[in-house]
Amino acid sequence: MSLGSLINYMNPFRIFQQYVSLPVEVFISRQYTGYKKKTEEGLSSVKELLFRAGVIAVFFAAIVWLSIFMYVVFYYTYMPNVTHVRPVHLQFKSCDEVMGVCSFPSAHVQLTRRSQMLMSGQSYRIKLVLDMPESQTNKDLGMFMVCAQMRAKGGVLVSSSCRAAMLRHRSILHYIMRTFTWAPVFLTGLDEEKQQLHVELFSDFEDDENVPITDAYVELQSRYAQVYSCELHVEAHFAGLRYYMYHWPKISALIGISSNLFFVSLVFILSWYHLQDGLPEFIKSKLVTEIKTEKEDDVPRGGKIKLEKEDSPPFFEGDILLEELQKIEEPKKKKT
16 A cells, blocks of 8 residues: 555545544434424324314314204294284274264274285184273173184185173272272373283184185174274194294204204215215326325335345446456556
8 A cells, every 4th residue: 555545544534524524414414304204294194184174174064054054944934923913903983973882893904915824734823902991881891792704815704703702800809909009000101900801713723725814804792892902913823843843942953953964964975975986087097096106105115125136236247347357457566
């Protein structure tokens, strides 16, 4: 070995670069590359997780809102209006020679201008609410008749009914005690000495779809009845499912929305599996490609090492040729 080669071999800068600097750089580079790869994989997995969670949340919210919307539509379609209130303006014929009323007070009440106001197949209670003063005339009147006729368009009579009514009896002692107790209220005008009578004309009235009612005719068959005001109330009499939906709305809504959620989710899952079978070919090929790439990423590295070993003989043959050339050149160097 020559002196130059020895000096070059013992060069401290080369030793430092080869045995200290280069290994440190390689170690740092490997650590940085590994950390960067793990970070990128972690970020990609977190992004994929967030993406999947977002898709699931969107579909779940859509299914929940669809279930709520279906129940609301069903409720307003299936449940009729609970109460229809119409004012009743009584009319009568005045006497010419004496004071008072010379005909029965009566009124025409227009229920609706449309073809149908009440739901077919639903039973209703129709009653007349009278505000009558506790006058001596009304007390002496006793019983009187209240009649009503339900008519369709063109004045076609659908149903009629008459009911008896009278003021509630109150003894003199009860009247005096009540007057003294409520005297401040009566004096300030917040309340009046009157009674409210609820005369039920129809207990179970059902509207005919072919001949729906549009008008009502009311008559008090007494010339001496004194009335402040009156109203006609048409109230729905619920039974079966409508009864539970009206009296327990929160429980009914919870059960209805839960049922809709179950069936909508079932339909969605079945549609998803059916859609996967019926996807277009280009979407199927894309999905298959993604699946293949995922499988290739999961293949162990041993297969690639094996291939490298199989392709390695040319590399070893090159080393053998170099050794043969060195053997040939060695006698030449000895001669020189």
